[in-house]
Amino acid sequence: MLKGKVSLDVTNLDNFEYDMSKCIKCKGCTWVDHIYMPGMTFSTRCPSATRYLFDSYGAYGKMRIGTAMLEGRMEYSDELLKILYACTLCGACDVGCKRNLDLEIELTLEALRVKAVKDGKGPMPQHKKVARNIASQHNRLGSPHPNRNKWLPNDIKPAEKADVLYFVGCSAAYTSPEIAQATARILKASGTPFMLMPDEWCCGNVLYSVGMVDEARELAKRNVEEVRKTGAKTLLLSCAEGYRMWKVDYPKLLNISTEDLGFKVVHLVEFVDELIKQGALKLKKRVDLRLTYHDSCSLSRLSEPWKPWKGERGEWGMVSPRLERRRGANGVYQPPRDILQAIPGVELVEMIRMKENAFCCGAGRGTREAFPDFASWAAKERLQEVKAIGVKAIVSTCPWCKENFAQAASKDGEKLKVLDISEIILAAI
Template sequence: MANESDVRYYKPKAEFSLDITDIQNFVYDMSRCIKCKGCTWVDHTYMPGAKFMTRCPSAEKYQFDSYGAYGKMRIGHAFGEGVLDWNEKALEIIYACTLCGACDVGCKRNLDLEIELSLESLRVKAVQDGVGPMPAHKKTAENIAKNHNTYAAPHDKRKDWIADVKPADKAEVLYFVGCAASYTNKEIAQSVAKIFKAANVDFMLMPDEWCCGNTVFSVGMIDEAKALAQRNVDEMRKTGAKVLVTACAEGYRMWKVDYPKLLNISTDELGFKVLHLTEYADQLIKDGALNMNKAMNTRMTYHDACSLSRLSEPWTPYEGKRQWMGCVEPRLERRRGTNGVYEPPRDILKAVPGVNYVELPRMKENAFCCGAGRGTREAFPDLATFSAEHRLEEIKHVGVETLVTACPHCKNNFAQAIKAHGDDVQVMDIAEAICASIES
């Protein structure tokens, strides 16, 4: 006999939306997980072999079902139905996750359940219930509130990265630098500026750039994230720039996907175009505006940053009705991760003279997360390190000399793991790779 919760979701035309501030929107998704572990294993169609066949950092590290998406869905279902209260272990499990989207891609190969949104909603609920986020996340949030960056660095030092190439006062292209490239990875910001100069592209900066809010959003601090989203979008619109370019994958996802999600608009309604440097530079190269003539004689591979790949598809708000067997009306176009930014960075690297480009066994939507993003490095450094080391085994397996990323967080996490183990692998951001090939 069906219980009360079953009747609730079987009744015709049950209303729901993709609003992560209400966990009830995702009880259906969490309750329909069949524990097939498609979220953990790379689909057999793409399985590279027995050695590199998993996709979930949490499940791979902790080796216990609760840490995989299939376990988190059961925990979340219990929270949603009000039969489980928060405790220390449940909170740890919900946050010991990189929110990399691999589970969502895996599930949507078969079931079309909204796993990523369920995980985000669980973190929002943790904050709403007064138990989240983790202490390290709260410290980062305090830094952002006080100094508008994640590092507690002086706000008036944000533009100290500027060197030889000076931004314009007004331009159609606005370069959103981000906290990492402004403070800890100035080499990335300076490389981006040189790329613009080499292509004769005028670019401007925000008059007063603030943090994109990636961490506060990712850990469920929805009110703080929404305030940052509204502030930053308003400031961008005031500049009159038509295109926002960023070289940070996390910032790219925030501007393109999560700001619209927070503001209940579609990506198309932002009023400006959001591009990652790889998309912008790839078009410059193909148009003949950017020439890479200097050879880089190296065996090279590329790591797909999660927020530039499977998490980067445009956002469209949805409200509808769920009917028998999960059928919805109106039609919902699922974000399956297959339309991420995959070819532009590869086309760029293959265009560099002297590069012997090699793919990793797990690539594109099946790539294994570096472990650094979405608040993981701050609260669970051991998970971040484990994930980077696991990915590095794959990188060493294909015998490359140079690893290229498209996000400063990936670069830093890999660099730390490489240094700790004394590995002979060079890691660089794709902005640096482009810049190295255009400079004489």
């Protein structure tokens, strides 16, 4: 709506007509903020526009496509679906745009996918396979559901009842068990009793991300209800994608605020940072490593809490009541850095693109399933930046990032260590 009633509901593209029509093609969504940019190398923030080098792939292109779709001037085609889905929904464009204009770019990109699904054209065939896997085995990979807790080592006994519930997620449960094991061992070492879900199912991140909102909402209802029944006060995650899903997208789907979930959603790095600061966990062992830290999009610029909003837009785009914009500045940036710097022997070297300006690894939000070459290209781009600062390891906070970087590094014969932060924390205990 250009004027009149409007909300942030992504199930109706009309809500973002103003945002799409006011894009001035300044490309602040593509370039890293100039004040942070030391030169032309590593100066772009949008993986999609950088890879495909054609305006339609940038946020500015997708804003114009959305306007044309609303006006009935554009038909679906294979190329159009590629433009909508060969995008990591990483949010870099959103924070870039909001430096100037406060347009809701990320929500518009989500709404475009929801519309594509509603119109019977989206998502991509590989996403439909993920949806079938989730429906039959409750995990995105289609692995047998009874194997979900196989990662659990014999010496770790989760409690029947505890304040902390560790939601493992499909990736750590099936493909990156070392992350789940390290997390459980860190909790044990800090004397934190924790429980698991009585019957853990996928969080539905891919479903939401590709626009399958009805299926994602059903999972959100089921999962939130299951956690509420356990009485847990804290839901702990070691996966950035899952963290964003629980903290931001579940409230979005259920039309509630993050604070109304009934429990606190916390990533391992926030939990451990707090334990270190309270003196309840000491990282004493030396880990002699010069490393860099990769900000996973879903823990950083995409992780600000959700608050539903609806109101009116009047003259000059002014909205009332006041809308507190999510601009990415309040993501989880400092806790992982403080943890790494608390480990004796660790030398943390920052990449050029960091925090809100970080370049996405390319794996998440349905990208790797449908566009594996693009996902691998994005990871290699990021690894070039890692190479440029001369470190021996890259550390992230998400199994999706770890897997994607590890595969890209091994294909190139790189000697680089690719680690999840849980592994390095455990090594220091």
